[in-house]
Amino acid sequence: MAVPDTVKAHFALALVQVNFGIYHVISKVALTSGVNQLVFCAYRDLIALAMLAPFAYLTERRTRPSLTWRTVFSLMVLGLLGIFANQLLFLLGLGFTSPAYASAMQPAIPVFTFILTLCMGTEQIRLKQWSGVAKVGGTMACVSGAVLLALYKGPVVWGDDSFNMHNQNDHSLFALHMNLWQIGILCLIGNCFCFALYVALQAPLLKIYPASSSVTAASYAFATVFIVLSAFAGLSDWNDWILSSSEIMAVVFSGIVASALNYWLLTWSNKVVGPGIVSLYMPIQPLFSSIFSRIFLGSSIYVGSVLGALFIIVGLYSVTWGQMKSRSIDHYNDPMGRDFTDDISADGSLQTSLIKGN
Known part of the structure; x- marks a missing residue:
């Protein structure tokens, strides 16, 4: 029995968050060692492009539609906002803060995406239907879980509470580099907004x-x-382009996994399940970032992380169900071409009603 594409998309989106969790830790270590953000991005994108371009040519050379100037412009905007600005702002924010704070900002992505898709008409919310209630409630659950994960700790589940590298780093940065810390937070907010724009604008293009x-x-x-071009214009010392062995490993992982594989999976999943579901998986990043920070950096995992993850899982299930219900309703037409929908009656049962006629 073949696995439906929607199921594959959910597994793909979960894998993307695992990869991003590893990327947060690896890139933080690389930035701490002194690698320049522009150099890191340049090498990362060159590796990713070397992987993506041949794959796209070989797999879609016969099915690829003809390019128009409008499509080329859309692709340029996606590259500028969703990849160039998104990646650079993230690395700047990560360099000025920590992996914990960088991943904790990800709950802003579904909020921004939710607003953008509503404005663009990509997503529709009908609060008189169970599907609309599930979408709104699931989104709130995801955001609440991510906020809980970021702000509440509670007892230690895994690790030693007497030694928390994240807390030590966070307090020292906050105390010694307040201005850089604030700039880092602003960069991370900009990163989330750019990623939301990337997901929202990509859906109608696909x-x-x-x-x-x-x-x-x-x-x-x-x-x-x-x-x-930015790297060549912004750097005058050619020694910045020389990387150590550990930095090369970080760049290779970022280029192949965090860039080429992740962005390909995100684009394909966006085509299958839409921007709303894609963005709602982003709040899982703090959980995986905490796990890998514990493994590689020695930080601890708290009850708040577990409870937040449960909220996010419930929210994702709710939004997924609401989206599937909404799609089934949109395809439920009578022979005359009129659309029917299921409204919530006073007793809580679903009633079919005519919402549009000829």
Whole structure:
């Protein structure tokens, strides 16, 4: 029995968050060692483009639609905002704060995406239907879980409470580099907004240009041009381009896994399940970031992380059910072409009612 694409998309999105959790820790270690953010991004994007371009050409060379100037402009905007600005702002924010704070900012992504998709008409919320209630309630549960994960600790579940590297780093940064800390938080907020724009703008583009691999590769092509030009313009010391062995490993992982694989999975999942579901998986990042920070950096995991993860899982299930219900309603038409919907009656049962006629 074949596995439905929607199920594959959910597994893919969960894998993306695992990869991003590892990336948070690895990139923080690389930045702490002194690698320049522009150099890190340039190498990362060049590696990702080298992986994505041949794959897109080989898999979609016969099915890829013809490019128009509107499509090219859309791809350039995706590369500029969703990859170039998104990655650079994240690395700047991560360098000025910590992996815990960088991942804790991710709950802003579903909020921004939710607002943007509503404004663009990509998502519709009908509060008189169970599907609309499930979407709104699930979104609130995801955000609440992520906020709980970020702000509440509670007793230690895994690790030693007497030694918490994140807390030590956070307090020292806050005390010694207050201005840099604030700049880092602003960069992380900008990173979340750019990623939300990337997901929201990508959805309508995939409807008129349904070649997910080509969209990802072309977006990375524009982003790579932007970041390489910025690196050459912003750096005067050629020694900044020389990396140590550990930095090379971090760049290779970031280019192949956190960039090429993750962005391809995100684009394909966006085509299958839509931007709302894609963005709602982002709050899981703090959980995986905490786990890998514990493994590699020695930090602790608290009850708040576990409770927050449970809220997020329940919210994701609720939104997924609401979206599936909404899609089934949208395809439920009578022979005359009129659309029917299921409203919530006073006794809580579902009643079918005519919402649009000829």
